Amino acid sequence: MASEEDDAPVWITDNAPFVVVTDPLDGSRNIDASIPSGTIFGIYNRLTEIDNLQTEEKALLNSLQSGNRLIAAGYVLYSSATILCTTFGSGAHAFTLDHSTGDFVLTHPDIKIPLRGQIYSVNDARYFDWPEGLRRYIDTIRQGKGKFPKKYFARYICSLVADFHRTLMYGGVAMNPRDHLRLVYEANPLSFVAEQAGGKGSDGKNRILSIQPVKLHQRLPLFLGSPEDIEELESYGDVQQTVNPGYDV
Numbered sequence: 001m002a003s004e005e006d007d008a009p010v011w012i013t014d015n016a017p018f019v020v021v022t023d024p025l026d027g028s029r030n031i032d033a034s035i036p037s038g039t040i041f042g043i044y045n046r047l048t049e050i051d052n053l054q055t056e057e058k059a060l061l062n063s064l065q066s067g068n069r070l071i072a073a074g075y076v077l078y079s080s081a082t083i084l085c086t087t088f089g090s091g092a093h094a095f096t097l098d099h100s101t102g103d104f105v106l107t108h109p110d111i112k113i114p115l116r117g118q119i120y121s122v123n124d125a126r127y128f129d130w131p132e133g134l135r136r137y138i139d140t141i142r143q144g145k146g147k148f149p150k151k152y153f154a155r156y157i158c159s160l161v162a163d164f165h166r167t168l169m170y171g172g173v174a175m176n177p178r179d180h181l182r183l184v185y186e187a188n189p190l191s192f193v194a195e196q197a198g199g200k201g202s203d204g205k206n207r208i209l210s211i212q213p214v215k216l217h218q219r220l221p222l223f224l225g226s227p228e229d230i231e232e233l234e235s236y237g238d239v240q241q242t243v244n245p246g247y248d249v
């Protein structure tokens with residue numbers, strides 16, 4: 001099991017069939033202000049062919065599987081309702097916690113993200129640090145001059161699970177164009193859910209699930225959302241923010 005909060009993965013037992021990667025509390029900086037936060041998880045089969053390796057090495061390699069080997073993934077959103085959204089590779093489905101019984105009730109079967117939305121979600125304060133392509137893309141959709149001839153509007157909670165869940169429900173694109181979010185714990189599980197709902201997960205150039213992780217805490221730009229919005233964004237080419245003029249992380 002590998003957690004975003006730990007430096008190294010933990011090997012729990014030799015016989016367990018599954019490998020879990022998790023960001024146990026994403027958006028933790030928002031907690032004191034009661035802003036929605038979430039948990040993200042992905043599940044792989046254990047790589048039995050490397051069972052003979054040393055514990056540390058096999059724990060690492062099991063956790064570094066590429067996203068297209070995920071067998072399940074999902075997130076829990078702690079907000080006005082507690083929502084568990086999950087996929088086992090045949091559609092994405094969301095369950096809402098019924099506080100009176102403690103049960104998660106299937107409330108959103110077979111989620112389909114809209115082909116295109118009218119919302120973009122990004123930390124706009126970084127506009128002047130963005131590359132030219134990303135600036136042009138945002139300027140274009142803001143003015144209703146993109147492929148969808150209506151002005152987009154902005155929503156940014158700065159809590160990945162909440163921004164992603166809204167995008168899944170309403171369509172559009174949720175993004176963090178700089179090397180901040182983590183491939184193993186955040187980008188892969190959410191991209192699997194997005195794809196299972198008919199959406200896309202991209203680093204601005206490549207499909208997230210096809211990227212082979214090389215480091216456990218590898219960070220990358222992340223764009224999640226409606227397929228037509230992601231394709232339009234990618235067509236601008238230069239959308240990954242490579243400069244960090246001094247943000248905390």
Ligand SMILES: O=P(O)(O)OC[C@H]1O[C@](O)(COP(=O)(O)O)[C@@H](O)[C@@H]1O
Nearest residue numbers: 026027028123158159160161176180
């Ligand atoms: O500061 P930025 O680039 O807007 O990043 C905000 C993002 O960082 C996160 O807080 C995750 O960061 P951490 O993994 O460091 O907690 C997301 O929930 C949020 O979407």
